[in-house]
Amino acid sequence: MKTAFVSTILTAVLALSASASATTYPISITDDLGRKVTLKAEPKRVISVLPSTTETLCAIGACDKLVGIDDYSDFPQQVTKLPKVGGLYNPNIEAIVALKPDVVIVSQYGKLAEPLTQAGITVIAINPETYDEVFSKTLLLGRLVNREAQAKALVLKMRQDIARIEILTKNVVKKPTAYYEIDPTPYSIGPNSFMGVLLTKAGARNIIPASMGDFPKVDPEFIVKANPQLILGVDAKTVAARAGWNTTAAVKSGRVLSLPAGLDTILSRPGPRLPAALRGLAKLVHPELFR
DSSP states (O other), X not given: OHHHHHHHHHHHHHGGGSOOOOOOSSEEEEXXXXXXXXXXXXXXXEEEOSHHHHHHHHHTTOGGGEEEEOTTOOOSGGGGGSOBOOOSSSOOHHHHHHTOOSEEEEOSSSSOHHHHHHTTOOEEEOOOOBHHHHHHHHHXXXXXXXXXXXXHHXXXXXXXXXXXXXXXXXTOSOOOEEEEEEETTTEEOOTTBHHHHHHHHTTOEESSOGGGOSSOBOOHHHHHHHOOSEEESSOHHHHHTSTTGGGSHHHXXXXXXXXXXXXXXXXXXXXXXXXXXXXXXXXXXXGGGGO
16 A cells, blocks of 8 residues: 555656756746736846745755845745845835846735836746645746756655655544644634645644635634544643633643644745645644654
8 A cells, every 4th residue: 555655656756857958038927916927038136025935946946046035034044144125015115126136926915016017027926825836836936947957856855755754644544633723813724725735644634624715714613513633723721711612622632732833834835845844744643653
């Protein structure tokens, strides 16, 4: 069973290892805002306004192209020395323009595309939200910055590392029902979001149905009725103070777990540290597999 599983994974990922030639410019793509955007030449000066994009660019060997980053980008360490340009919702337009970027990479959220485009700057919205998009948009970034071969190698490595963890969790008999909280409102994760897929791969059964969306706001009564065996992302004291939550199986068994320092950050970033995020999550769901 395990051998067949690994073989299937490796067959899929080896298709990505074919040699890649240098990107031919100009290159045109349709970005996440549905706009056709053209890069006339290889970008030498790039600004990233998303931590996950910053990490991906560095992981594919394009860190030296970065001339500015958003306020939250902090990995790898070398990017912390770069100029900060605000965030998606509080951008410093003047600072971005002053850095004279060849391209600014944003997400479909926020309102950066219009003012920057009006200022004559090329803007591309790329922000993976599903699990598969983490890989496909890594490859797209590789094409855009002429690092396609490196992007393919990264995707191959990520999939291999994820497969090694799945070998441990795939055939676990007891997979606990789980509720993962990303915000005390409360907001959670749907099974089709990249975080939801990681939760499933970690050997848990998400109580949130796909019909609620990828990152839904959830009625607390729904969570109590679902009676999760595992609650992640919030501490036991907070959960104990919520009406009715003390009746859940997770509270009764002491399986209410806040995330270790740093894990919440990498779990929220759809980028190259996805395998590390999965490993950290799997250790919480099935600690017995990692002793």
